[in-house]
Amino acid sequence: MSHYSIHDIDKVVRLVCQNNLADLQCAALEIVAEALYGIEYRLYGISYTNEEEPFRLLNEEDNEKKKACFHRDLPVLQKLYQNEPISSPDTQIVPVNHKGKLFAALVLDTDPSFHNSIQAHFISAILAMYSSQYAKLIRATQDSLTRLLNRQMLSDSMDRVLDQLHDIIRRKGDKGIETWCLAIIDIDHFKRVNDQYGHLIGDEVILQLAQLMHASFRKNDLLFRYGGEEFSVLLSNASLEDTEMVMDRFRKRVENHNFPQIKTVTVSIGYTQITPDEFPSALLDQADRALYYSKEHGRNQSHGYEELIEQNKLQHKDSGYQGIELFE
Numbered sequence: 441m442s443h444y445s446i447h448d449i450d451k452v453v454r455l456v457c458q459n460n461l462a463d464l465q466c467a468a469l470e471i472v473a474e475a476l477y478g479i480e481y482r483l484y485g486i487s488y489t490n491e492e493e494p495f496r497l498l499n500e501e502d503n504e505k506k507k508a509c510f511h512r513d514l515p516v517l518q519k520l521y522q523n524e525p526i527s528s529p530d531t532q533i534v535p536v537n538h539k540g541k542l543f544a545a546l547v548l549d550t551d552p553s554f555h556n557s558i559q560a561h562f563i564s565a566i567l568a569m570y571s572s573q574y575a576k577l578i579r580a581t582q583d584s585l586t587r588l589l590n591r592q593m594l595s596d597s598m599d600r601v602l603d604q605l606h607d608i609i610r611r612k613g614d615k616g617i618e619t620w621c622l623a624i625i626d627i628d629h630f631k632r633v634n635d636q637y638g639h640l641i642g643d644e645v646i647l648q649l650a651q652l653m654h655a656s657f658r659k660n661d662l663l664f665r666y667g668g669e670e671f672s673v674l675l676s677n678a679s680l681e682d683t684e685m686v687m688d689r690f691r692k693r694v695e696n697h698n699f700p701q702i703k704t705v706t707v708s709i710g711y712t713q714i715t716p717d718e719f720p721s722a723l724l725d726q727a728d729r730a731l732y733y734s735k736e737h738g739r740n741q742s743h744g745y746e747e748l749i750e751q752n753k754l755q756h757k758d759s760g761y762q763g764i765e766l767f768e
Contacts, residue, residue, distance in 0.1 A: 456569055461577050468570040472546075475559050475566070480549035520545055534560060536567045543571045583665040585643060586650035594664045594672050598622070598720040601674065605716040621683040623673045623711035624727045625653075625690075628739040630669035637701055644700050649707070652697060656690045672727075674714075680744055683711050687742045695740060706740035713746060729754055 455471065458464040472483060519526055519535075520542055526533040536544040544567050583590045589597070601620050608618060627633075627649065634642040646669065653663050653671065662674040675683055687709045699705045710731025714723055726745040733748055734741040748754040 455566070456573055458573065459577065459580075461574070461581070464570065464573055464577060468566060471566050472563055475563050476548070482547040484545045484547065485543065534564075536564055543567075586647060586665050588650050588653070588663045588665040588671070590664065591666055593662075594666060594674075595720060597662050597664075597674055598714070598723065601714055602716055602720065605714070609716060618677055619679050620714040621675045621678045621680065621711055622714055622723055622727050623675065623683065623687055623709055624666065624724075624731045625649075625671040625673070625707050625709050626731055626735070627669035628706045628708055628735075633702060633705070641701055645702065645705055648697070648699060649694065649705070652690070652694055656693055657686070680711075680713050680746055683713075684742070684744055684747075687711055691740065691742050708734035708739050709742035710734055711742070711744050 455464070455467045458467055469483065472481075520533065524535070532546075532548040534546040534548065535542055536546060546563065546567075581589060581593045605618065605620070627645065630642065630645070633645055646665075649671065650663075650665065653673070657663060657673060657675070660676045661678075662676075664672040664674075666672045673687075675686065678686065691707055691709055694705060694707050697705070708731055710727045710729065710733065712723060712726040712730060718726075730743045730745040730748055733754060734743050745754065749756050
């Protein structure tokens with residue numbers, strides 16, 4: 441690649457305009473794939489949250505090459521962190537830096553001359569744009585304290601789930617529909633924690649609860665900090681029976697966890713099944729009403745909206761969502 445066309449500039453513009461993480465990654469990989477046409481490659485993005493796997497393969501569909509990943513080879517990692525390319529007769533590992541920080545590694549089945557080629561510089565520039573836009577999107581979609589998804593992402597995710605359910609019904613009918621459930625988690629007496637122990641300890645409780653959520657739910661479940669001491673979970677491929685078991689297990693795990701200074705913290709939980717014939721606001725209201733029931737009847741409980749309706753402990757209503765209650 442000796443020069444770049446308007447087509448290439450257009451792709452770069454589209455890259456920096458992406459406002460969705462998945463679309464951003466696809467756009468970056470498309471440009472890199474075109475720049476590396478005819479060359480076998482694997483592109484790894486760095487992960488600062490997983491010490492066992494410091495690099496994650498971005499083009500993950502290539503499972504066989506993933507097995508040959510270099511990410512546990514410490515001498516290789518040390519060279520990459522020092523911005524040193526690694527060459528062998530038929531393989532190049534090129535570090536990609538942005539603002540002086542390593543954030544990706546490109547593994548190429550090619551000769552050592554590639555490192556100083558126009559292609560290599562072009563790809564480095566594209567990946568630097570990717571890194572910068574990725575960081576912006578992370579700040580826009582994640583809660584700054586816990587790194588859980590934020591309230592806006594809960595709304596967006598629920599819209600996507602409902603769109604997905606509607607699409608499945610159109611293609612397969614009711615028999616092919618997936619089951620999703622929404623749960624709202626609220627820390628009991630959190631105001632007392634802040635009043636008695638201070639906001640630093642309160643933040644530590646929130647952080648540890650977020651860590652317990654990561655340890656308790658599956659990778660394909662979506663975890664959110666709704667605001668303050670309130671959290672939400674979208675459980676994929678989960679029936680109401682599954683959700684009852686999972687949420688009660690999580691409630692007990694929190695109760696048995698040793699929090700700093702406070703020792704014991706409990707949570708109350710309400711959940712509901714996501715159905716395609718309801719608006720997101722109505723689903724949030726249903727989970728909120730189940731949560732409110734847990735709060736009113738002793739706290740440290742988990743209840744499902746549908747079961748409470750069946751037992752005549754709540755009355756179903758069709759009104760829109762009025763907001764989640766705040767509890768002390």
